[in-house]
Amino acid sequence: xxxRQFNLADLFExxxxxxxxxxxxxAGPARLTYRQLDERANRFAxxxxxxxxxPGGHVGxxxxxxxxxxxxxxxxxxxxxxxxxxxxxxVAPELRYVIDNADLxxxxxxxxxxxxxxxxxxxxPERPLxxxxxxxxxxxxxxxxxxxxxxxxxxxxxxxxxAPRSPDDVYVLYTGGTTGMPKGVLWRQEDxxxxxxxxxGWGAEPIxxxxxxxxxxxxxxxxxxxxxxxxxxxxxxxxxxxxxxxxMGGTAVLYTDHRYDPDALWxxxxxxxxxxxxxxxxxxxxxxxxxLAAAAPGTYDTTTLMVVGSGGAMLSRTVKDExxxxxxxxxxxxxxxxxESGAQGAVEEGATGPRFAMSDDTSVLDEDLLPxxxxxxxxxxxxxxxxxxxxxxxxxxxxxxxxxxxxxGVRWSVPGDLASVEHDGTITVHGRGSxxxxxxxxxxxxxxxxxxxxxxxxxxxxxxVGIPDERFGERVAVVVHPKRTVRIPTLEExxxxxxxxxxxxxxxxxxxxxxxxxxxxxxxxDAKAAKALF
Numbered sequence: 001x002x003x004r005q006f007n008l009a010d011l012f013e014x015x016x017x018x019x020x021x022x023x024x025x026x027a028g029p030a031r032l033t034y035r036q037l038d039e040r041a042n043r044f045a046x047x048x049x050x051x052x053x054x055p056g057g058h059v060g061x062x063x064x065x066x067x068x069x070x071x072x073x074x075x076x077x078x079x080x081x082x083x084x085x086x087x088x089x090x091v092a093p094e095l096r097y098v099i100d101n102a103d104l105x106x107x108x109x110x111x112x113x114x115x116x117x118x119x120x121x122x123x124x125p126e127r128p129l130x131x132x133x134x135x136x137x138x139x140x141x142x143x144x145x146x147x148x149x150x151x152x153x154x155x156x157x158x159x160x161x162x163a164p165r166s167p168d169d170v171y172v173l174y175t176g177g178t179t180g181m182p183k184g185v186l187w188r189q190e191d192x193x194x195x196x197x198x199x200x201g202w203g204a205e206p207i208x209x210x211x212x213x214x215x216x217x218x219x220x221x222x223x224x225x226x227x228x229x230x231x232x233x234x235x236x237x238x239x240x241x242x243x244x245x246x247x248m249g250g251t252a253v254l255y256t257d258h259r260y261d262p263d264a265l266w267x268x269x270x271x272x273x274x275x276x277x278x279x280x281x282x283x284x285x286x287x288x289x290x291x292l293a294a295a296a297p298g299t300y301d302t303t304t305l306m307v308v309g310s311g312g313a314m315l316s317r318t319v320k321d322e323x324x325x326x327x328x329x330x331x332x333x334x335x336x337x338x339x340e341s342g343a344q345g346a347v348e349e350g351a352t353g354p355r356f357a358m359s360d361d362t363s364v365l366d367e368d369l370l371p372x373x374x375x376x377x378x379x380x381x382x383x384x385x386x387x388x389x390x391x392x393x394x395x396x397x398x399x400x401x402x403x404x405x406x407x408x409g410v411r412w413s414v415p416g417d418l419a420s421v422e423h424d425g426t427i428t429v430h431g432r433g434s435x436x437x438x439x440x441x442x443x444x445x446x447x448x449x450x451x452x453x454x455x456x457x458x459x460x461x462x463x464x465v466g467i468p469d470e471r472f473g474e475r476v477a478v479v480v481h482p483k484r485t486v487r488i489p490t491l492e493e494x495x496x497x498x499x500x501x502x503x504x505x506x507x508x509x510x511x512x513x514x515x516x517x518x519x520x521x522x523x524x525x526d527a528k529a530a531k532a533l534f
Contacts, residue, residue, distance in 0.1 A: 005167045006167045006210055007165040007166060007169055007210075008169075008193065009078040009080075009162075009165055011247060012041075012074055015246060015249050016034040016037075016038040017214070018214040018249060019034055019219070020033065020034050021034070022221055022224060023224075023251045024037045025067055025251070026252070026253040027067040027254040028254075028256040034249075037070070038160070040075075041074035041078055042158050043152075043156035044076075044152065044156060045078035045081075046156030047152045048106070051130055053105050053130075055080035056170075057081050057105045058103050058104050059072070059081055059082070059084065059105065059106045060086045060098070060099065060106070060109075061233075062086040062110065062117065063088065063113070063134055064232065065233055065254040066110070066254070067254075068134045069233045070254075078160075080166075083172075084102045084104060084172055085172075085173060085235070086098060086107075086174070088110070088113055088232070088234065091116075092122075095116060095117070096121070097182070099129065100124075101183075102172075104129060105129065106130040106131070107129055108149065111133050111135055111136050111140060111142075115142050118142040118143065118144055131144055131145065132146060133147070133149060135149065168189075170189070171187040171189050175339040175340075185389050188390065191342075191387040194206055195387045196343045197240060198248065200213050202216075218249065224250050224251055225249075226245075226253060226275050227241055227242070228253045228255065228265075228268060228274045228276070229241045229242050229252055229253065229255060229278060230255045230265065230278060231284070233254070235280070235312065236339050237311040237312040238278070240311070241311075250275075253268065269300065269301070269302060275305065276308075277305060278309055279309070280310060280311065281310055281314060283517070283519070283525070284310075285323070286319050286322075286461060289319055292323075302327060307330065307331045307333065308330055309346075310333075311334075313525075314334050315332070317455065338415045340415040342384070342388070344356070344384060345359060358421070361384055362384050363385075363412075364381065369412065374421045374425050376421075379419065379430060379443070380420070383412040388403065389403065417429055418436065430445040430448070431448070438473055439469070439473065439474050440471075440473065442505050442506075444505070446465065446527070449464040449476060449502060449506055450464045452502045452506075453494060453498060456489060456493075457486065459482060459483065460482060460483045462478055463525045463527065464477070465477055465478075465527050465531040465534075469509075476508050476509050476510075477508065477534055478508040478510070479517060480512070480514070481517050491508065491509075491510070494508055495507045495508060510534065514533070
């Protein structure tokens with residue numbers, strides 16, 4: 001192949017050629033060096049070409065975390081094919097929608113998910129869709145004509161003899177969002193590398209040539225970075241953590257259990273010498289913090305751990321404090337970003353909400369797409385320019401709304417997060433505009449109320465929503481999952497507690513106690529379902 005590009009497959013191959021025998025991937029019993037992972041990805045890429053999937057074609061991946069997920073993804077990039085993330089929590093109509101919307105030509109799926117695939121393909125218009133099944137030890141029960149994954153690999157050459165690739169090759173991330181059916185966010189691979197995968201920088205200046213990446217890798221195997229990917233690879237957060245590990249020549253450890261087990265996770269941290277732990281909000285972090293607090297000293301080995309980071313959902317101050325108490329030498333941080341903007345930076349806790357420093361490509365815009373003046377007290381929409389997505393796949397209308405062009409011809413990504421700019425230029429993030437509660441003309445952000453509620457010692461988790469109110473239009477309602485070891489708090493007790501954290505007009509006016517907080521298919525708190533409970 002000719003000179004390498006800012007292309008994910010090209011960059012991955014730079015790492016392979018630099019540290020071929022270093023451990024790249026741990027996924028359950030699977031342990032692959034960079035050389036082994038590269039060879040298996042090569043085989044999958046050749047299988048795609050032999051099957052007739054041409055560059056630019058779309059291949060779906062429907063599976064829990066496992067080595068084959070990463071192999072198929074990298075193999076797609078090598079063949080200049082676009083891998084499409086599919087959520088295994090989808091019901092059949094949702095899966096059918098994405099299969100059609102994404103124009104899939106081939107689907108890789110875990111055998112246990114065969115019944116879901118079969119149901120989604122029932123009574124479907126005839127369109128060829130090749131199927132590749134990954135053996136997960138379950139009993140075949142779907143009757144689908146499919147090629148076994150290992151047979152597919154065996155039929156493909158292990159050689160790295162591919163045509164030149166391009167920085168314009170596409171990375172797509174299907175995101176459920178908060179409303180509507182999933183939509184595919186399209187990125188140039190060069191842009192996603194710099195926007196979400198480190199850009200070869202990690203504290204230094206980003207690289208300016210793909211070959212520079214080799215010089216940024218630590219040649220000492222003992223100093224390799226081990227990153228634990230807890231979230232499913234069907235989500236951007238998990239993909240970005242894994243690719244950051246790869247681009248650092250580190251080891252990506254995938255959490256492969258189908259049930260969330262804090263004890264198993266902490267043991268994985270010790271067994272693999274994990275340096276960085278990637279989570280998604282309190283739903284993942286709170287059980288980990290509680291397990292650590294409840295365990296006898298020395299139960300878990302966390303001596304290698306340096307960072308606990310959350311992306312995709314903010315950690316509450318309560319959970320951060322619990323982690324800091326248990327892990328005083330570990331950096332606990334939020335990473336702010338979205339499928340439509342990439343990773344926008346690390347967040348610190350401000351007086352009124354999560355705050356982060358404004359970079360050159362980040363701003364807060366008013367309705368006319370003009371930047372807000374620092375300290376003016378106004379709330380606008382958080383925006384990013386520069387390396388941003390091309391748009392949504394097959395949706396020009398939504399693309400125009402989320403990626404507007406201002407009067408100066410500058411194109412922005414404006415996913416919908418509301419924010420203000422402080423006097424010192426830092427940005428305070430208030431939350432999604434679509435989720436804000438309008439009570440008597442006052443705008444109330446659920447995240448701020450949730451943080452106050454969660455700081456109550458009897459609250460395990462909570463979600464805040466706005467429900468109709470005859471007098472004020474909307475009122476604040478809270479769904480609480482209480483701790484089992486203490487008495488359930490009353491609404492009055494919660495209000496009294498929250499008065500010391502938030503203004504009186506923001507206090508919860510209605511309380512519902514549940515055994516579990518409702519979650520979306522993406523594993524995030526489901527505001528729509530929570531509202532329906534009232």
